[in-house]
Amino acid sequence: xxxxxxxxxxxxxxxxxxxxxxxxxxxxxxxxxxxxxxxxxxxxxxxxxxxxxxxxxxxxxxxxxxxxxxxxxxxxxxxxxxxxxxxxxxxxxxxxxxxxxxxxxxxxxxxxxxxxx
Numbered sequence: 001x002x003x004x005x006x007x008x009x010x011x012x013x014x015x016x017x018x019x020x021x022x023x024x025x026x027x028x029x030x031x032x033x034x035x036x037x038x039x040x041x042x043x044x045x046x047x048x049x050x051x052x053x054x055x056x057x058x059x060x061x062x063x064x065x066x067x068x069x070x071x072x073x074x075x076x077x078x079x080x081x082x083x084x085x086x087x088x089x090x091x092x093x094x095x096x097x098x099x100x101x102x103x104x105x106x107x108x109x110x111x112x113x114x115x116x117x
Contacts, residue, residue, distance in 0.1 A: 082112035
């Protein structure tokens, strides 16, 4: 008797299991492991240079340092939270605080694929 009940319910169980399998969603939807990260950088710049041409050249060197810092940030992100990283945009702002002091700020946006996703 138990065998007859089991044989009668087996096709229904198989149908139910098959239907559930057809409706399963992927574990990680496309793009779910991606994130956009913004990192801000700031470099104070002090100079007693009065020649504007030399001052602009010095500021250019400091901007290059900001670019280098931003490019190395992907290495830090991959070492900690990301499998992949790319710099997608960067904004640099120069603020003259006084005749001798300037602060250079940058914010950089990175697109990362998070680890384990």
